[in-house]
Amino acid sequence: MDEFFAGLVAAGQELTGLRARIAAVTSADVRRALARARPEAADLMALLSPAAEDFLEDMALRAEELTLRNFGCTVLLYAPLYLSDACENECRYCGFRASRGQARRKLSLAEIEESADVLARQGIREVLVLTGEAPGATPWPYLEEAFSLLRQRFASVGIEIFPLDDAGYQRAACAGADSLTLYQETYDRAVYAELHPRGPKRDFDFRLDAPMRGARAGFRAVTVGALLGLAEPRSDALLCALHARSLQLAHPSIEVGIAAPRLTAAGGGFAAVHPVPTRLFVQILLAYRLFLPRASLTVSTREPPALRDSLLGLGVTRMSAGSQTEVGGYLRGAASAPQFAVHDARSVSEVVAAIRARRMQPEFKNWERPK
Amino acid sequence: MHSDALVLSGRAFRSRLLTGTGKYPSREMIPRVIDASRSEIMTVALRRVDFSSGGDNILDAIPRHVTLLPNTSGARTAAEAVRLARIAREAGCGDFVKIEVVVDDVFLMPDNHETLRATEILAKDGFVVLPYVSPDPVVARQLEDAGAAAVMPLGSPIGSNRGLRTRELLRIIIENARLPVIVDAGIGKPSHAAEAMEMGAAAVLVNTAIASAADPVGMARAFALAVDAGRLAFRCGCGAERERAVASSPLTGFLRDM
Numbered sequence: 001m002d003e004f005f006a007g008l009v010a011a012g013q014e015l016t017g018l019r020a021r022i023a024a025v026t027s028a029d030v031r032r033a034l035a036r037a038r039p040e041a042a043d044l045m046a047l048l049s050p051a052a053e054d055f056l057e058d059m060a061l062r063a064e065e066l067t068l069r070n071f072g073c074t075v076l077l078y079a080p081l082y083l084s085d086a087c088e089n090e091c092r093y094c095g096f097r098a099s100r101g102q103a104r105r106k107l108s109l110a111e112i113e114e115s116a117d118v119l120a121r122q123g124i125r126e127v128l129v130l131t132g133e134a135p136g137a138t139p140w141p142y143l144e145e146a147f148s149l150l151r152q153r154f155a156s157v158g159i160e161i162f163p164l165d166d167a168g169y170q171r172a173a174c175a176g177a178d179s180l181t182l183y184q185e186t187y188d189r190a191v192y193a194e195l196h197p198r199g200p201k202r203d204f205d206f207r208l209d210a211p212m213r214g215a216r217a218g219f220r221a222v223t224v225g226a227l228l229g230l231a232e233p234r235s236d237a238l239l240c241a242l243h244a245r246s247l248q249l250a251h252p253s254i255e256v257g258i259a260a261p262r263l264t265a266a267g268g269g270f271a272a273v274h275p276v277p278t279r280l281f282v283q284i285l286l287a288y289r290l291f292l293p294r295a296s297l298t299v300s301t302r303e304p305p306a307l308r309d310s311l312l313g314l315g316v317t318r319m320s321a322g323s324q325t326e327v328g329g330y331l332r333g334a335a336s337a338p339q340f341a342v343h344d345a346r347s348v349s350e351v352v353a354a355i356r357a358r359r360m361q362p363e364f365k366n367w368e369r370p371k
Numbered sequence: 372m373h374s375d376a377l378v379l380s381g382r383a384f385r386s387r388l389l390t391g392t393g394k395y396p397s398r399e400m401i402p403r404v405i406d407a408s409r410s411e412i413m414t415v416a417l418r419r420v421d422f423s424s425g426g427d428n429i430l431d432a433i434p435r436h437v438t439l440l441p442n443t444s445g446a447r448t449a450a451e452a453v454r455l456a457r458i459a460r461e462a463g464c465g466d467f468v469k470i471e472v473v474v475d476d477v478f479l480m481p482d483n484h485e486t487l488r489a490t491e492i493l494a495k496d497g498f499v500v501l502p503y504v505s506p507d508p509v510v511a512r513q514l515e516d517a518g519a520a521a522v523m524p525l526g527s528p529i530g531s532n533r534g535l536r537t538r539e540l541l542r543i544i545i546e547n548a549r550l551p552v553i554v555d556a557g558i559g560k561p562s563h564a565a566e567a568m569e570m571g572a573a574a575v576l577v578n579t580a581i582a583s584a585a586d587p588v589g590m591a592r593a594f595a596l597a598v599d600a601g602r603l604a605f606r607c608g609c610g611a612e613r614e615r616a617v618a619s620s621p622l623t624g625f626l627r628d629m
Contacts, residue, residue, distance in 0.1 A: 068583040069530045072394020125421060155421070220445075253447050253474040294477050359396045364427060368418040368458065370443075370451030 015188055015235055022234050025049035034058055039291050044241055047287035048234045053279065059286040063315040066293045073360045075312060076296075077321045077351060078126035078158070079119050083107050083146055085327045085336060087132030089199030091185075093230065093263060093270040095325075095339045096132045098199065102337045105327040106137055112146050115330040116153045122322055122348040125364040126156040128181060130339075133162035133200060144175040151176030156367040158221070162200065163210035169217035178367065179221035180214040182207070183261065187239035188231040191273075195230060211247055220367070221255040222247055223298065228284065229263030229272030237284045241291050248292070257296035257318070258288050264302045264341045278307065282314075289315030301325075301344040305354070308344055312358050321351040375606065377551060377574050379467075380499040380520040382438075386411045387568065388598045389440065389553065390591065391578025393419070398432040400587055405434050408591035412438045414469055414576065417455050418445040422462050430464070440501065442469040449488035456493055468493060469523065469555075470502040479529040479556075483510045487517060494518025503555055506540035508547060515550050522548065523576065525556035526567065530579045532559025535566055545571045561590075561597030568601025 022045055030052045033043035046052060047059065084106035087096045107115065119127060127150055131138050143161075150157045158179035159172060169180070186192050189204055196202050211222045224243050226236040240258065248256045262281055263272040276284075288297055298318040299308055308319060324330050325338040346354070355362040376383035390410040392401055405413070413433055420441070421428050433439065441459040446452035449472065456468040470493070472485040486502045487510060494500050499520045504510055506524035514522050524544055527533035534557060535541060545552050551573030558564050564575045577594055584590035 068394075069532060069579055072579070072582050073396035074394060123427060125423075220447075248477055252477060255476050294479075356397070361395055361397050363419065365421045366418055368420070368445060368455060370446050370454050 015232075018238070019232055019235050021045060022049050022238065025051045027051050027054065030055050034062065034290075041238075041242060041245075044287060044291045045238060047290055048238055048284065052283060052287070056279070056283060056286065059283070059290060060314055063286045063289040064313055066289060067313065067315045067317065070293055071317050073313070074363050075316065075355055075360055076126065076318045076363045076366050077124070077348065078128055078156075078318065078364075079122075079124045079348075080128045080130055080160075080320055080323050080325065081112075081115055081119065081150075082130045082325060082327045082329065082339065083112065084131045084134070084138050085339070086134035086137035087199075088134050089132075089201040090197050091201060092195050092197070093227070095337055100337070104132075104137070105336045107327060109142075109145055109149060111328065111331060112149060113153075115328075116150055118330040119322075120153055123352075123364055124322070124348065125154055126158065126367070127154045128158040128160055128320070129177070130159075131161045140171065144171070147172065147175040147177050151369075155365045155369075158223075163207045164213070166213050166217060169210075169214045169219065173218045178219060178369065179223070179255075180211065180219040181223040181225070181257075181259065182210050182214070183225040183227055183259065184208060184240065184243070185227045186231040187226060187236055187243070191231040208243075211243070212250065215247060215251040215254050219254070221257060221296075222251075223257035223259050223296065225259035225261055225298075227261050227263055228276045228281065229274055232274055233276045233280060233284065237287065241288055244292055244295055248295075255296065256292070256294075257298060258292060259298040259300070260285055260288065261300055261302055264343065282311070285311060285315055301342045302340060304343045305346055309354050309358060312355060312360055319351065321346070322348040375602070379501070379551060382499075384411045384438075385409070386595070386598075387574040387602055388564070388595055389414065389555075389574055389576040390581060391576065392416075392429055392433065393578055394582035395587060396582075398429060401432040402434050403588045404581060404591040405437055407588045408581075408595045410437070410591070410595070412440050412467070414440045414442050414578065415464075416444045417441050417459050417464075420459075420462070420464075422458075438467060439464050440467045440469050441465075442471045442503070443489075444471045444473065446470075446472050446489075447474050447482075447485075448472065449485040449492065452485070452489040453492050453496075456489075456498060457496075460498070466497060467499045467501065470500060481505055481525070483507055486510075487513055490514055490519050491517045501553065506537045506544055508540065508543045511544045511552075512547065515548070519550065521551040521553050521573065523553045523555040526554050526563065527557030529556045531557050532580055533557050534559055534563035535570075538566075538570070541567070541572070542570060561593045564594055565597040565601035565604075568598055569604050571605055574598075 025046045029046040033046035085096045086104040159177045160181040226240040244258045296317045301323040326336040352362045388410045389412045391414045441464045443452040443455040470489045472482045474482045490502045503523045511522045527536040553574040554567040554572045555576035559580045
């Protein structure tokens with residue numbers, strides 16, 4: 001069992017201790033962490049601590065330098081595409097949870113093509129496919145056709161769907177998916193159990209191991225994330241970053257990424273138990289960048305325009321744009337219910353203009369299938 | 372033609388500064404960088420080239436007179452590099468290719484073995500192959516035998532701006548080389564570029580240090596001057612390094628006056 005997972009297993013029983021250690025970090029610890037060229041786990045803990053709140057500007061300067069050297073002045077824009085919102089899970093914070101009475105929708109292949117055309121006309125060349133977890137609604141032949149269709153229209157097809165087993169990820173990769181995103185939601189087992197009372201998503205460990213399975217199956221990029229606000233955020237961010245690092249160590253050829261979704265209202269009124277103020281959110285992003293200089297860092301349209309724009313150059317390298325989080329959201333006609341509230345409703349061209357105004361270059365393509 | 376031309380596979384170039392197209396704050400800067408640097412060869416990552424019609428194509432930003440050097444970044448095996456090179460050629464990017472096979476996304480170290488295999492295949496297929504490698508003098512010689520047009524050993528990791536950390540191995544490669552040696556990656560300052568040229572490198576490739584500078588166009592000019600200075604110094608005979616200071620009138624200088 002590698003060091004990270006051993007740590008996580010231990011953390012399941014000792015998160016209280018971990019949180020106490022984070023809270024006890026001193027300014028001297030933070031200064032040492034900032035001085036280290038290659039921060040280790042203890043340094044990451046310092047960067048996420050309350051003591052580091054006084055060092056945000058120093059962290060930002062360092063993050064800016066690291067991002068500039070590793071990524072230049074570029075940010076990649078992509079769009080999500082929801083195929084189906086049928087779901088057997090009962091995630092308390094999600095707009096798609098099973099007990100919600102709304103009508104469920106699934107895109108036909110023709111509708112997937114039409115949605116793809118809409119996105120492609122906006123300049124999108126990288127799409128992230130999402131579904132609820134209901135294999136009956138989205139059986140393998142459907143998924144394979146969808147990935148295969150999208151692969152012809154987009155340079156990169158990412159999937160953010162329910163965790164698959166080894167064979168499932170191999171099947172998805174063969175069908176045309178090349179990148180995988182999966183959020184553990186929270187690394188706090190107790191909170192996880194309480195937030196996922198029913199459905200296959202109850203299985204914490206199956207989900208936790210999924211990014212590694214995806215890496216083994218040949219996905220060229222794997223992104224992890226914690227949904228900040230579900231549990232104590234500093235420890236969730238710490239464990240998420242360690243998860244990303246362990247993926248890097250185990251699979252050095254893969255582009256490991258980290259996303260920082262912050263819980264927003266899901267139309268059913270789930271309020272974050274640990275709301276993350278903007279200052280802490282920025283601190284987490286900066287800590288991610290300092291600890292993982294080569295990882296892509298994604299901020300979605302959950303965040304408002306002014307904040308997203310301010311984060312450019314501080315470490316964010318990927319942004320969704322023109323996002324619709326409802327099934328059929330890119331098509332004309334009645335909209336389904338969204339998975340989460342979008343606070344940056346700008347079109348792709350508006351986001352492009354905002355990026356250029358910050359003297360940065362928006363990119364749409366950063367992958368060419370070599371096979 | 373310029374008497375000190377850089378010759379790659381029979382093609383002569385005046386400039387010994389190769390540049391890249393990645394990381395710029397705006398693609399519109401690229402022609403100005405070319406102008407300021409007088410660079411005649413520019414790398415472009417195929418993974419960023421949008422071959423679809425109507426796409427925002429980075430190739431449009433590169434002036435027509437510049438020789439394209441597509442690179443295979445993203446490839447993790449020789450087979451993938453070969454496939455990407457062929458995609459580039461079929462799309463009209465010319466027959467120069469920089470083989471970049473990196474299997475380590477943290478330090479971005481190239482895989483020398485896969486790079487050698489890709490070189491063998493692509494050289495036979497008529498490509499002008501410029502392989503990017505870790506400085507291994509044995510592999511450098513094997514790449515020459517495999518048909519490479521030059522050898523491109525790294526100075527230090529991509530984007531690190533740490534200069535010629537690998538200088539001892541670079542020296543050996545340059546001394547043994549029968550082909551141009553182009554130091555690629557890790558050059559962070561014009562003085563690093565000058566040092567490489569003084570050592571006898573045929574050229575240098577600089578991307579991050581220019582693209583991420585506060586004034587990329589100004590930095591491009593600075594690098595061009597440094598490469599010229601280093602090359603001139605090399606041609607004029609740089610002083611040999613000595614262990615101790617040596618007076619300009621050594622002990623036997625008196626004999627001259629007798």
